[in-house]
Amino acid sequence: MGQGLSCRANREDGFFNAVQVGDLETVQILLQRDPSLLNQPTVYDKLSALHIASANGQIEVLSLILGRSVNPDILNRHKQTPLMLAAMHGKISCVQMLLQAGANILMFDSLHGRTCLHYAAYYGHSECLQAILSAAHSTPVADSWGFARFVNVRDGKGATPLHLAARQRRPDCVHILLDSGALACASTGGYGYPGSTPLHLAARGGSLDCIRELLAWGADRLQRDAAGRIPYTVAVKYKHGACAALLNPSSAEPLVWPSPLKFISELNPEAKVLLERALMEANREREKNILKGTPYSLPSPSHSDVGAEDNISEVSEAELCCICFDQVCTIEVQGCGHQMCAHCTLALCCHNKPNPTTTCLPSPVCPFCRSSIAQLVVAKTKTGEEMDMDVSSSKLTKSRKSRNLSEGSSSFMGVSAMGSFGKMGARGSGKIAADSGDCGSGKIAADSGDCVDKP
Numbered sequence: 001m002g003q004g005l006s007c008r009a010n011r012e013d014g015f016f017n018a019v020q021v022g023d024l025e026t027v028q029i030l031l032q033r034d035p036s037l038l039n040q041p042t043v044y045d046k047l048s049a050l051h052i053a054s055a056n057g058q059i060e061v062l063s064l065i066l067g068r069s070v071n072p073d074i075l076n077r078h079k080q081t082p083l084m085l086a087a088m089h090g091k092i093s094c095v096q097m098l099l100q101a102g103a104n105i106l107m108f109d110s111l112h113g114r115t116c117l118h119y120a121a122y123y124g125h126s127e128c129l130q131a132i133l134s135a136a137h138s139t140p141v142a143d144s145w146g147f148a149r150f151v152n153v154r155d156g157k158g159a160t161p162l163h164l165a166a167r168q169r170r171p172d173c174v175h176i177l178l179d180s181g182a183l184a185c186a187s188t189g190g191y192g193y194p195g196s197t198p199l200h201l202a203a204r205g206g207s208l209d210c211i212r213e214l215l216a217w218g219a220d221r222l223q224r225d226a227a228g229r230i231p232y233t234v235a236v237k238y239k240h241g242a243c244a245a246l247l248n249p250s251s252a253e254p255l256v257w258p259s260p261l262k263f264i265s266e267l268n269p270e271a272k273v274l275l276e277r278a279l280m281e282a283n284r285e286r287e288k289n290i291l292k293g294t295p296y297s298l299p300s301p302s303h304s305d306v307g308a309e310d311n312i313s314e315v316s317e318a319e320l321c322c323i324c325f326d327q328v329c330t331i332e333v334q335g336c337g338h339q340m341c342a343h344c345t346l347a348l349c350c351h352n353k354p355n356p357t358t359t360c361l362p363s364p365v366c367p368f369c370r371s372s373i374a375q376l377v378v379a380k381t382k383t384g385e386e387m388d389m390d391v392s393s394s395k396l397t398k399s400r401k402s403r404n405l406s407e408g409s410s411s412f413m414g415v416s417a418m419g420s421f422g423k424m425g426a427r428g429s430g431k432i433a434a435d436s437g438d439c440g441s442g443k444i445a446a447d448s449g450d451c452v453d454k455p
C-alpha cells in the first residue's frame with residue numbers, strides 16, 4: 001500500500017517536472033497512462049499542471065492541457081488562477097492563450113484580493129497588462145462591470161493596478177493604465193500609507209519616470225494622504241531628491257495632457273504618439289530647469305537618443321511651423337489640411353476651457369481657418385521616419401525664430417508671443433501664450449493652468 005502511494009507520488013513528480021520544462025513527449029506519455037494527473041494538484045501549493053505550464057511559459061504544454069477541456073480558472077492554494085501566474089511571470093503568449101480559452105480576468109486571489117491586472121501591473125509586464133485590458137473590452141466583464149471600473153479595480157487593501165505600478169516603479173504600466181482611464185488621483189484604503197495616491201506611492205518608490213507620467217495626466221501635487229502629507233513630503237522623507245524637486249509645489253507647474261484631445265474620438269494613433277512625445281519632451285525641458293543647480297541635474301542631452309542635429313540643416317523654411325517658427329510641422333488638421341507642430345497643437349488644445357454654462361468642452365478649432373478640429377493626423381509631407389527625427393529634435397534654429405518674431409512677420413493672425421513649450425519651460429514661468437479659440441479676438445496670453453484637467 002505504502003509502496004503504491006510512493007509510486008504514484010513519483011509519477012506525479014515526473015509529470016510536474018515534464019510540464020515545468022516543457023517536455024511535451026513525456027507529458028503526453030504520462031497522461032496516456034493516467035489522465036487523472038491533469039486534475040491532480042501538487043501537495044503543498046495545490047498547483048495544477050495548468051498553473052505550472054502558465055508560470056513557466058510552456059506554451060505547447062499549455063495548449064495540450066487546454067485542449068483537454070480543463071477549467072482555465074482552476075485555483076491553487078492561494079486562489080490564484082493560471083492567468084495570474086502567467087501575468088506575474090510575464091509569459092505573454094500564455095496570457096494570450098488563456099484569454100482565448102476564456103479565462104476569467106475578474107478573479108481575486110486570497111493573498112491580497114488581487115486580480116490578474118494587479119499582477120501584471122505590480123511585476124511590470126506591460127505586454128501582459130495590455131493584453132488583459134484588451135480582453136476586458138470584449139469579455140463579459142465589460143458588460144457586467146464596465147471597462148472603466150475594471151481598470152480601477154481595487155485589491156483587498158484598496159490599491160488599484162495604478163497604485164501598484166507607481167509603487168513598484170513601472171512607468172510603462174503606469175502609462176498604459178493612465179491611457180486606459182485609470183484615475184490618477186484615487187486614494188488607497190490601507191495599501192502603503194492610508195490615503196496614498198499613485199503620486200504618493202511613486203514618490204515613495206522614487207521613480208522619476210512614474211512621477212512624470214502621473215503629473216502629465218493631471219495627478220495633483222497638493223493632494224494629502226491620511227497623515228496630511230503631500231507627495232513632496234514623502235519623497236523628501238525617503239531621500240528621493242530629484243523626485244522631491246519635481247513634486248515641490250513651488251516648482252513650475254507641469255504640462256498636462258489637454259482634455260480637448262481626450263474628446264477627439266479615437267485620436268489618430270500616430271498623431272497621438274507625436275503629441276505625447278511633445279508633451280513629455282516639454283516636461284523634461286521643464287525638469288531640467290527645476291533640477292539645474294541641484295545635485296540631481298539630469299544627464300544631457302536629456303532623453304533624445306536620435307542623432308537629430310544632422311538633420312536640422314535639411315529642414316527648409318517652408319516646413320517650419322507658422323505659429324512658433326521653431327519646430328517642424330508634424331501634425332495636420334484633417335479636413336482643412338492646415339499644419340502645425342505638435343507643441344503648438346498641444347498649446348492650442350490646452351487653451352480651451354470648459355464652458356461654465358454647459359460644462360462641456362468646446363472642441364478645439366484650427367488656428368488658421370477656425371474650422372473645428374474633428375481629427376488630427378500626422379502631416380503628410382514627410383515620411384514617418386523623418387518625422388521621428390523631427391520630434392526628437394526640439395531644438396531647431398533659434399535664430400530663425402527670433403528673426404521672424406522680431407520682424408513681426410508672423411503670418412499667423414498677429415500672434416507675437418507664441419513660444420514652444422520647451423521655451424516656456426526654459427523661462428520657468430509656466431505661462432503659455434496661445435491664440436484663443438474665440439473668434440476675432442486676436443491674441444490672448446493663456447495661463448498654463450488651463451491645461452490642468454480637473455475632473
Ligand SMILES: [Zn+2]
Pocket residue numbers: 321322323324325326327340341342343344345
Ligand atoms: Zn509650432
Ligand SMILES: [Zn+2]
Pocket residue numbers: 333336337338366367368369370371
Ligand atoms: Zn484649417
